[in-house]
Amino acid sequence: MASNSIDKIGDLNPQIWREIKGRLKPRNLIISVAISLFTQFLIFQYFLTQLPAEPLPGQKTYPIYNTYCTGKRTYDYSSSSICFEDGFGNFIINWELWNRDIFVFLSWVGIFSLLVAGTYLLINDLSQEERRGTLNFIRLSPQSNKNILIGKILGVPILLYLAILFALPLHFWTGLSAHIPLGEILGFDCAVIACCILFYSTALLYSLVSNWLVGFQPWLGSGVILGFVWLNYLFTYAPLNSPISWLRVLTPFDLIPHVFKSSFYLYQYKYLTESPDLQWYNLPIGETWTILLLFSLLNFALWSYWIWQGLNRCFRNPSTTILSKGQSYLITACFEISLIGFTVPGYTYDHLSNKDWLFQHFMFLCSLNFLLFMVLIAILSPQRQVLHDWARYRYQNQGKSLIKDLIFGEKSPALLAIAINLGIAIAPISLWSLSSDAEYKYKIATLISLAFAFTLVMLYAVLTQLLLFVRIKNNIIWALGTLSATIFLPLIVLAVFQINPDKSWGFLWYFSVLAPIATYWEETPAMEILVAALGQWTILGLLTVQLTKKLRLAGESATKALLQERRALPSKTL
C-alpha cells in the first residue's frame, strides 16, 4: 500500500521518490521517531516539574506561589500567583495556561528545528550533489526546475517532517486544551509551512551559488539562519512600527496563537496592550490575528517568488548572476515599498524628539538597506569568467549600446545597475524624510547622509567587482575578506580610539560604514563633510578607472596581447 503510494508520487515527482528511497530506511525511521517522542517526553516532564509541589512533611508551610496557580499575583507584572487547594488537598491549577505554555514552547522548538535543521539538510544535500557532479545529470533531464527543486524541498528533510508529524498530536492536544481555536492552530501551521518554503528556497539558492565554500557551506548557511531566527525571536520584544518589523514578519513567531497570553510573555502582554497594533502604511495589519496571518502569508509569498526567480536562473546555469539587472530594480522597489510601510506609522514612544525619531528610523532604514545592497552586490556582480567573456566577445553583439548593456545586460559589470538600484532606494527615503515633520536642518542632514550612503555602496560595489576580477585562487573569499575589512576595520579603529566625528581624526567616520550617521553630529564642520565627500568621490573615480582598464585589457584578443608583449620586449631589454 505504502509502496504503491510512493510509486505514484514517483511518477508525479521523481525527485521526491529518489529522496524517499534514499532516506526512509527502517533504522533512520526509528531514530527519527525516537528523537521526536523523547523530545516531547522531555518537554512534558519539564512542564510537570513547573507545577506547584506539596511541601515535604515537617517543612514549614509558607503560602506557595506558582505561575500556574489561580490566586492573586504577588505584584502587577509578576508571573507568580498564590496557590489554593481544593477540598481534596490538591492545588487548583490553571491548566489552560499550562497547556498554552507547552503549546507555545513546542511551537518555538518546531520553528527552530524546521528552519535550522531543514536548511542544513537541504544545503548539505544540494552542495554534495553539485560537488559530486550528479546534479548535472538531473539538469540534463527533461524535468522542470520547479519539479526537481520542489522534490528536494519535500524529500530531503523527510525524516525531519516525520519527527514533526509525530509531534503534531501533542501540538493539537495542548492547543485545544488551552482553548485555542482549531482555525488559529491550523492558520499558524500554514504560516510555518509558508515560512519553511521561503527559507528552504533560500537555502537551495544559497547552496547553488556558494560552492566555493566547499564543506563549510552547510554550516555557514544554517548558522546564519539560526542567528537570524534567534534574532527574530528576540525581536518579538522590540517595539512595533519600526523598520525592524520588516524582519519580524519574516518568521512566524508573532503568529503563534495566544503567544502574548502565555506566561512567557506576561510582561510583554501588559506592555503591548498599551501600544498601538502593528501598522503598515497606517493599515492596522496587527489589529486581528487573522489580518496579521494574511499579511504574513502574502509577505512569505512575495519573497518566495523572488527567491524562485533566482533559483530558476541559477539551477540550470550556476555561473550566471542570481537575478537579472531588470529583476533587481523590481526587487529593490518591492523591498522599499515593504520596508517604508513599517516606518510610516511612526515610532511608538511619545518621548522622542523630532530628531531622535527621524534618526532612529533612519538608522534602521539605512542598516536594512545596507544589508540589501550587500546582497545585491553579491547577486548582480558577474563572476570573473563571465566578465572576461563579456569583455572579450562583446564586440560580436553588434548593435547593442553599451549603456543599455550596462543597465540590462546579462554579463555586463553591475556598477550602473547598482547605482540605479541606489536611486530607487534613496528616492522614497528622501521623500519620506522631506515630508516628515522633522526640523529643516535634520532633513538636510538626512539628504547628505543619503549622498554618503550612495557613494559608500558604490565604493563597495566597485571594490568587489575589481577584486572578483583579480586573477587569484579563491578570489570570492578574497573579495569577501577585503570588503569585510573595509567595512569593519574603520569601525574597530573608531571604537578602540573612541573617536567622535568632531574630534581630530573624526574624518575617519566618513570613510567607514557609519558615514551616513556622522552627518547627524551637530558639531561637525561643513568643510569637513565637503572634503570627505570629495575624498570618497576621488577614491570611487580611481577604482572605476582601474576596473575599466582591466576590462579593456581582458577584452584584447590574444594576438593583440602577444604583439604588444613583443613590442614591449626590446624596450625592456634596453
Added chain:
Amino acid sequence: MSKELAICTRGLTKQFDRYIAVNDVDLEIKAGEVYGLIGPNGAGKTTLIRMLAAAEEPSIGEIYINGDRLMRDQSNPTLKQRLGYLPDDFPLYDDLTVWDYLDYFARLYRLREPRRSHRLYEVLELVQLTNKRNSPINTLSRGMKQRLSLARTIIHEPILLLLDEPVSGLDPIARMQFREIIKTLQEAGMTILISSHVLSDLAELCTSVGIMELGYLVESASLAELYRRLSRQQIIISTLGKLEALLSELKNYPLVEGYEVLSGTNQVRVDFGGTPEDCARLLRSLVKAGIPLNEFHCTQEDLESIFLKMGHKQAS
C-alpha cells in the same frame, strides 16, 4: 542546419581567463556515426564534450543537435531527452540500489510502467548487471560502476551518446565488455561521441575520428579516409633461414620503401608501396629465391602510429 548531422557546432569557443580551452571548433558528426575524439591531456576534449552536454556554457559559438539549437536553460526539454552524457568520473548515488538508481533516472526521463521495468531489465542485461540489481551501489566494483553509469546514460534511449573516457581505469576484460556494449548501441542506431586515450579501442569502434590539440580540432575525418591518406601498407615477413638473405632480397625489390628488423626475432616489418597484387609478386619472388618463409602477412599502420606520425604526442 542539416537534420542529417547529429552534432554540428559553429565557432564553438571556451575561454578560461586567458587560456582558450576550445578554440573556434566547427565539428560535424553525421547521425549513426561512432566518432572518436583523441588528443593529448589538456587538448580540450572534456570541455568540448561538457559543452555538447550542456554542462558547460560556451564563451561563444553555437551547438546544434539534430538541427536544433542547444541552449543551457530550461528550453528544449525534448532535445535534452535525446542526449546521454557519461563524464569521466561517473558519479553515482551510494545510498541507492542498482535498480532504484536506474528507476530514478527512468522516472526523470518520464518512462512509465510497464515500459519502465521492461527497459530497466533490458539495460541491466545489456550491461550485465541483472544479478546485481538489488545490490547497493557502494558494493559494486569500478568496472560495474562504470557499466551502471553507462546504463544510466542510455536508460531513456537517447539518440546521441557523449562518452568522456569511458574505459579509463578499467581492466582488459571490463574494457572488452564495454566495447561490446558500445558496438550493440551503435547497431541500435545511436550516434556516439567517445573520447579515449586507448586508441586501439577507438580504432575498433569508430567510424570517424577527430584529433584535438591546444583547443583546436586539427583533424576530423572518417577512419577509412584517415587510413587511406596517412596509413602505409606494411608486410610482416619471417624466415626460418638466414635473415641476411631475406634482407638482401628485399633491398633489391623496388616497391620496398624501408624495413625494420623486429628485435630478437627473425621477423622483418616492411613498408611496402605497392598494391595487393604487388604483394603477391613479392611473395612469389621470395619463394623463388629459396628463402624459407614461415610468415608473410599484409597489415596497415594502426591509429596510434598515424597519430604519432602526425606529430602529436598521445599518451596511451
